[in-house]
Amino acid sequence: MRYFDARVIENRSLGGGYFVLRLGGCEPLAGSRPGQFIMLRGDWGRDPLLPRPLSLLSVAHEGRADLLAKVVGKGTALMERSPPGSRVSVLGPLGNSFPAPSADVTDLLVAGGVGLPPLFMQAESAAHLGLANGSEMLYGGRTSRDLVLLGEIRGFGIALRLATEDGSLGRRGRVTDELEARLDRGRAAASAQPLRIMACGPRQMLWAVGRIAQSHGIDCYLSLEEQMACGIGVCLGCAVAAQTRPYRYVCKDGPVFPASEVMAHVSVASTSQSRGGAQ
Amino acid sequence: MILGADSLEKESPALLTTCGGIEFRNPVLTASGTFGYGQEFDALISLRGLGGLVTKGISPEPRFGNPPPRICETAAGMLNSIGLENVGVEAFAREKLPFLRSCGTRVLVNFFGTTFDEYVDCGARLAALDGVDGLEMNVSCPNIQAGGIEFGRDPLVLGGLVKACRAVVRKPLWVKLTPNTSDIVALARACADNGADAVSIINTITGMAIDVRTRRPKIATVFGGLSGPAIKPVALRMVYQVYRAQIPIAICGIGGIQDGNDAIEFLLAGASCVQVGTQSFIDPASAERIIREIEEYCRAQGVTDVRELVGGLALGQ
Ligand SMILES: Cc1cc2nc3c(=O)[nH]c(=O)nc-3n(C[C@H](O)[C@H](O)[C@H](O)COP(=O)(O)OP(=O)(O)OC[C@H]3O[C@@H](n4cnc5c(N)ncnc54)[C@H](O)[C@@H]3O)c2cc1C
Ligand code: FES
Numbered sequence: 001m002r003y004f005d006a007r008v009i010e011n012r013s014l015g016g017g018y019f020v021l022r023l024g025g026c027e028p029l030a031g032s033r034p035g036q037f038i039m040l041r042g043d044w045g046r047d048p049l050l051p052r053p054l055s056l057l058s059v060a061h062e063g064r065a066d067l068l069a070k071v072v073g074k075g076t077a078l079m080e081r082s083p084p085g086s087r088v089s090v091l092g093p094l095g096n097s098f099p100a101p102s103a104d105v106t107d108l109l110v111a112g113g114v115g116l117p118p119l120f121m122q123a124e125s126a127a128h129l130g131l132a133n134g135s136e137m138l139y140g141g142r143t144s145r146d147l148v149l150l151g152e153i154r155g156f157g158i159a160l161r162l163a164t165e166d167g168s169l170g171r172r173g174r175v176t177d178e179l180e181a182r183l184d185r186g187r188a189a190a191s192a193q194p195l196r197i198m199a200c201g202p203r204q205m206l207w208a209v210g211r212i213a214q215s216h217g218i219d220c221y222l223s224l225e226e227q228m229a230c231g232i233g234v235c236l237g238c239a240v241a242a243q244t245r246p247y248r249y250v251c252k253d254g255p256v257f258p259a260s261e262v263m264a265h266v267s268v269a270s271t272s273q274s275r276g277g278a279q
Numbered sequence: 280m281i282l283g284a285d286s287l288e289k290e291s292p293a294l295l296t297t298c299g300g301i302e303f304r305n306p307v308l309t310a311s312g313t314f315g316y317g318q319e320f321d322a323l324i325s326l327r328g329l330g331g332l333v334t335k336g337i338s339p340e341p342r343f344g345n346p347p348p349r350i351c352e353t354a355a356g357m358l359n360s361i362g363l364e365n366v367g368v369e370a371f372a373r374e375k376l377p378f379l380r381s382c383g384t385r386v387l388v389n390f391f392g393t394t395f396d397e398y399v400d401c402g403a404r405l406a407a408l409d410g411v412d413g414l415e416m417n418v419s420c421p422n423i424q425a426g427g428i429e430f431g432r433d434p435l436v437l438g439g440l441v442k443a444c445r446a447v448v449r450k451p452l453w454v455k456l457t458p459n460t461s462d463i464v465a466l467a468r469a470c471a472d473n474g475a476d477a478v479s480i481i482n483t484i485t486g487m488a489i490d491v492r493t494r495r496p497k498i499a500t501v502f503g504g505l506s507g508p509a510i511k512p513v514a515l516r517m518v519y520q521v522y523r524a525q526i527p528i529a530i531c532g533i534g535g536i537q538d539g540n541d542a543i544e545f546l547l548a549g550a551s552c553v554q555v556g557t558q559s560f561i562d563p564a565s566a567e568r569i570i571r572e573i574e575e576y577c578r579a580q581g582v583t584d585v586r587e588l589v590g591g592l593a594l595g596q
Contacts, residue, residue, distance in 0.1 A: 003323050003563050041561065046355045046508055046537075049561055091323075091563060227350050229357060229560040234315040236361045237350030246343040247364075 001094060001232070002028035008086040009064070016145035017071040018114065019080050020057065026065035029093050032056050033100075034121035035223055035256045038092030039231040040067070042082055048075045051091065053228045053251075055117035055200075058124060068149070070114040094231050095255045098198045098221055101126040101135060106193045108182065109137040109158075110209050112175055112201020113146050118223050118256075119200055120149065123156045132157035134193075138182065140175025140201075144168040175201070176208045183216050198256075199223065210259035220259035226250040292577035293584045294570070296330070298551035299477025299529040300451035301413050303330035303385055306585055307542065307570045310533055310556035311336055311389035311415065311455070312361070316375040317382055323563045328570060330552060331385030334375070336417045338391055339401045341367035351497035353488050356507030356535070357557060360500040363391065363420060368404050380410035387453065391417040394424055398440055403447035413451035416444060416475075419459075419482045419504075431457045431466065431482075438469035445474035453531065455479040458510075458517055467521040471528035479531040479554065480521060481514045507557040511535030515548050522549020522590055537565070539572020546588040 010022035029038070034056075041051035052075040058066040071077050082088070098118065101107060107126070109119040119137060126135040140163040141147045147169055153160055162170025163178040171178050179197075186195065195216075199209040200223035213220030226238035233252035242248040243261050294305035308331040314320060317332050326332065344364030351358050366374065371388075379386045388405050392398035398416070405414055418431030418440065431437050437454075445452055454470045456463060458481035467478050483504025488497040514534025521530055532550030535557070536542050542553045558565040577585060 001322055048352060049355060049507055049557075050352050050357060051561065089562065227348050227352075229350055229359075229557075230313075230563075232315075232319050232563070234313065234319050235350065235359070235560055236344060236364050237359060239344065239347045239349055241346065247347075 001092060003089070003091045004028055006065075006088050006090045008082050008084050008088060010084055011080070011082060013080070014148045016143075016148075017080075018146075018148050019069060019071075020149075021067045021069065021079060021082070023065045023067070023088065023090070025063050026059070026090065027063040029056065029059050029065050029090075030061075030063075032059045032093035033097035034125055035097035035118045036093040036095050037231075037255060038067075038090050038094060039228070040079070040088055040090055042078055042086060042088050044078055048078075050229050051089070051231070052076065052079075053094075053225070053231060055121075055223075055255075056093065057117040057120055059121075068114065068117045068120070091231055095251055096253070098122050098223070098256050099196070101129055101131045103131060103134060104194070105134065105196045107135045108179065108195060108197045109135060110175055110179055110197060110199035110201070111137065111139045112199075112205040113141050115199070115201030115205075115223070116149065117200075119198060120153065122198060123153060123158050126158060127156040135159075136161070136182070138163070138175050138178045140164065140170075140178065140205075142166065174205070174208075176205060176212060179209060179212055183212070183218075195219075197221070207263065210263045213259055214263065221256050222259050222262065223255045224250050224257060224262065225255065292574060292582055294574065296552055296586055298531055299413065299453050301331070301385055301387075303552055304328075305330045305570050305573070306546065306552035307566055307573070308333055308385070308387070308531070308552060308554045309559060309566050310554035311417065313556040313559045316371075316379065317386070318375070318378045320559070320563060321378075321382070324567045327383035328567055329384045330570075331387060331412070333387045333389050333415055333554060334371075334379070335365050336363055336389040336391050337365050337368055337371050337401065337405060338363065338393075339368055339397050339404070341365065341370060346499045348498055350503075351488055353486070353505065354509060356505050356509030358486055358488055358498055358503035358505055359483070360498045360503035362500075368401060371405075372408055376408060376410050385412045386410060387413045387415050389415045389417050389455070391420045393420060393422070395440060395443060398430075399443050399447055402444040402452075406448040406450045411450065413453060413476070414448055415453040415455050415479055416441070417455050417482070419455070419457045429457060429459070432460055434462070434465040434469040437466055438473045441470050441473040441475050451476045453477040453479055455482050455533075456517075457482050458484050458513060463517045464520055464524045464526070467524070467526050467528060471526045475528060477529040477531055477551075478521065479533055480518050480550075481510070481534050484510050484513060506535070508535040508537055511541060515544055518545055518550050519548040519592065536569065537561075539569050539576055542569050542573055543576055543588060546585070547590070547592045549590040549592075551586075551589050
């Protein structure tokens with residue numbers, strides 16, 4: 001983990017409030033794993049005050065790092081408008097990661113809206129390891145505008161299934177409907193390969209994914225969000241209720257948790273905000 | 280760094296200072312609750328360069344804190360309601376202190392209890408530990424024996440508490456005052472009269488925020504402590520009120536310090552040293568930068584010893 005200055009080298013709008021920020025000068029992020037995040041702040045004066053947590057979308061050679069964000073408030077609006085050359089401060093890489101792709105399991109990567117980045121990076125890493133065959137992505141949003149970077153995801157060579165609530169792209173419905181359909185098909189085919197689920201998206205979607213995984217007896221990992229001030233386990237602001245201890249911290253114990261660790265406290269935790277975008 | 284002829288000629292100002300019975304390399308400390316137990320920042324800044332650090336508040340037994348959401352951002356500040364979560368005295372001594380002992384800076388341990396006896400017990404145990412340079416009492420906790428009113432709001436209660444702790448703490452004893460009072464001077468006097476070595480002014484200001492979309496409070500406990508640049512004018516006013524009252528006690532200024540000039544304002548108002556709090560979340564290396572900026576200010580103003588600045592507010596014509 002390092003604290004350093006980086007520069008926006010490209011800011012690509014994807015429509016619907018989504019944009020990809022490409023940063024240069026991120027050598028300290030080399031070796032980051034899918035699920036890890038950074039705390040990012042621009043030259044904003046005092047408003048907003050705190051840095052904003054953003055997941056890594058992709059980390060490439062020569063200090064390049066990509067982020068995918070959606071405008072939901074002041075901080076993300078300022079990021080969306082930051083031109084190439086803008087200076088940003090970065091603290092990272094932070095947090096833990098999803099389990100690495102493995103030849104012995106099939107991973108179902110379930111992404112809701114702007115919850116895509118860690119699963120995108122997981123898919124990229126599976127492709128690099130030559131394990132694209134063992135990963136499938138299920139990606140849902142409210143409308144087709146909430147499904148972004150589809151060409152890049154297909155480029156990884158993994159199977160991709162889409163769902164939109166308005167039916168404008170892929171299955172009409174939620175990504176969790178798509179997940180249930182996939183598991184039913186799997187059962188019919190009685191595939192030998194065990195399954196693993198990894199998910200990131202709005203809280204309600206995550207709890208639904210967790211419940212589905214539980215009912216099918218499948219290992220499941222959820223990437224959570226909470227309000228954060230420090231990102232390094234100091235402010236104790238990002239607490240989530242947990243099984244093994246009263247609270248766990250999204251920034252240092254997570255953001256990725258086994259679903260069984262955080263699921264029993266759904267009623268408490270669901271009062272908190274969740275990532276923008278639809279399921 | 281290339282030194283210009285100018286900076287070669289002028290000597291570095293002396294930053295060494297004393298506050299509440301402790302000598303500090305420079306007047307910049309990091310505030311309780313914003314700097315963990317020090318180790319979390321080891322990779323981010325040079326701890327040796329700090330004047331000192333104040334740990335997270337320690338209670339006799341571990342505490343788990345409040346339900347989420349615990350924090351939210353407000354205009355130029357943030358609200359928190361962490362619930363005094365900490366590892367407890369024993370785990371602190373076992374797991375956190377060894378690092379602090381070797382980190383090369385002054386270590387003050389913030390502590391609290393929920394009863395008189397807990398305060399005294401906690402203070403005595405912490406003061407006995409090697410590697411603890413001094414204690415800072417957090418008196419903004421509810422007194423469960425007195426209907427949950429904060430210990431630190433009533434000068435009489437506060438005075439009694441300070442006296443009881445003073446009797447068992449043979450190291451420098453500071454008291455972090457709550458701003459949620461109509462008479463900060465009376466609180467500071469109660470501390471001085473009962474043998475405290477310094478007052479830290481101020482703790483967070485009670486506030487709240489509402490999410491209009493859901494109509495719910497933005498933090499689960501409804502009320503929380505406001506910190507950040509939003510509170511600096513209030514903090515500065517309270518430091519100056521206590522300084523002006525000529526109470527024989529040293530002052531450590533806290534509240535919304537973001538840069539060297541903010542720190543200098545507190546020194547001019549009468550603080551002997553300052554603590555950087557919320558700014559460590561915004562810029563984890565800020566304490567280091569603030570020390571540099573104080574040095575630059577002194578050079579530019581021809582100040583050779585930072586202690587000259589304390590209480591140097593110019594009034595009148
Ligand atoms: C570990 C982690 C990783 C994250 N990764 C990403 C990422 O890769 N891409 C991304 O776009 N976002 C991500 N987020 C969420 C992102 O941090 C927030 O969207 C951002 O902090 C909002 O800042 P803002 O200033 O724009 O909004 P604020 O001004 O803070 O909030 C504006 C309004 O939006 C609401 N709000 C704030 N955050 C969210 C949210 N997440 N969803 C819905 N409403 C919200 C607030 O309650 C408020 O009403 C991540 C969060 C965490 C904790
Ligand atoms: S964000 Fe500060 S402890 Fe997690």
